Amino acid sequence: MAIKKLTRPKLTLSEKLIFPTILKGMAVTMTHAIKSVLGKTKAAESLKGSGTGATMQYPETKWDDQLPEYYRGVPALVTDEIGRERCVSCQLCEFICPPKAISILPGEIPSDDEWAKVEKRPQEFDIDMTRCIYCGMCEEVCPEQAIFLRQDYAVTGTSRENMVHNKERLYEIGGVREGLVNKWNEVK
Template identity: 40%
Template sequence: MNLWQRLYLPEIIRGLMLTMKFLFRKKSTLEYPEQKHSFPVGYRGVPRLIADKTGGERCVACKLCEVVCPPTAIYIEAEEHPEVSFKERRPKVFQIDFGRCINCGFCEEACPVEAIEMSQSVEIVGTSREELVYQKDQLLAIPADSRKPHLRGL
């Protein structure tokens, strides 16, 4: 090994050349979280609950999504709806455990009233398993993908 190689000069020069090569190219990284990645339409983030026109949940607590969910990530407790006569039941408790959810979209497919859909959100964080269990209000607060068409116009 000669002095040139002992000083790692070939590697340093090669590294600098690589840096120069990419210096003026379009950046492929984002300044997250200030800049967000735009996912393609149809990308499955986490499921979210869709609100009705009054801001309450559309869900009628039929539990079909709970039944089809492969990792049993959904837990629902139903109750009689106290106000709206045409909607007999509503979920008293609606939980999704994002520690278990595999983003398969089966819940969206199964729902007869389009009360649950896959969002583009991937920002589900927690420091314990309990924090990954989202309650009804948190699920309603997950933003919708504005590019995704909603069949019933909500």
């Protein structure tokens, strides 16, 4: 096998000197400074900012109106129109979750219940929001369409315990979702 020796390209005089590079950087900075003084920055128009910079004024201004429809945010559990749980504790979302943020403890449905054919429902369903990466795999794998990623992106808490959403909190966030649910289908 032949060895091929590569030679580096020769630098020009302006590339050898650092001064032209510094001037280019200063020109970019001055361009941004002049645009911000004239109020022609992105923040002045699209971000609804003060116009003096390219920074969004976060607590007052939010991204809500600029999020695309396909944005995946906070995961939440949903119920059907009657208020029944859609989740059947299949644990597919728990197994597929890359950061292992979901934990489910299945519970049985009593045999005297009207919907005892379903066999189980979640006794505990927790999502650790400090670990969740909003990948959407839990939503895609759910056979009963019980978990959805909402467009909420600002999840805050004062402690780690507050960032672990339990079943009640997840249903509160998710609300009601209409449509066919395989779990309650009489034919299935």
